[in-house]
Amino acid sequence: MSNNKTKSKTASASRKKSKKPLKNKEIKSKAGAKKTAAKKTAKPHVAVRNSPIHGRGVFAVNAIAKGARIIEYTGERMSHAKADRLYGDLHDGSSHTMLFAATDKVVIDATKRGGPARWINHSCAPNCEANEEDGRVFIDAIRAIRPGQELSYDYSLVLEERHTPKLKREHPCHCGVRQCRGTLLGKKR
């Protein structure tokens, strides 16, 4: 339901170009030539486990650097119309969704054939963000993440109807942070 087109509930990605993920650090020698630093940034490693926020969640296994590209949100790619046909009714009266609106045209449905990113929960003070690039959605760290910490991003769910207090209550957030806004719903654009 992001971009006010769909009936089904979809999280949505930031459309801004994401910063390049940290890979091997490049350092400049005095002579100006680029060298690859000996110390490489470890590849982010994550695991799916039970979450204190909701159901299952995704947790960092090793330390993840701010800016690192962690994982791609994968699943079946379909039109918003097909997502509506499949989930429009199901989503009435349930806040549970595994749909991600990658673009105005494409929804990624992780319900049946999704990768582990589908288990990442929402937080109102997230340590990750979802970035869309060429129709693909990547989860990138926006803070340094310690081993054992749960990954989260802001779902910013946008529904077709007005975001009334009742609708917000029907999509409660249990992220538990001090500044929790109490709902998975985001701001209407």
Ligand SMILES: C[S@@+](CC[C@H](N)C(=O)[O-])C[C@H]1O[C@@H](n2cnc3c(N)ncnc32)[C@H](O)[C@@H]1O
């Ligand atoms: C893609 S699933 C994430 C995995 C989910 N924990 C599970 O076990 O199915 C998204 C759904 O998880 C729930 N969820 C995620 N973050 C939440 C939060 N902060 N508070 C309450 N429910 C949340 C909502 O039902 C949401 O639609």
Ligand SMILES: [Zn+2]
């Ligand atoms: Zn919250």
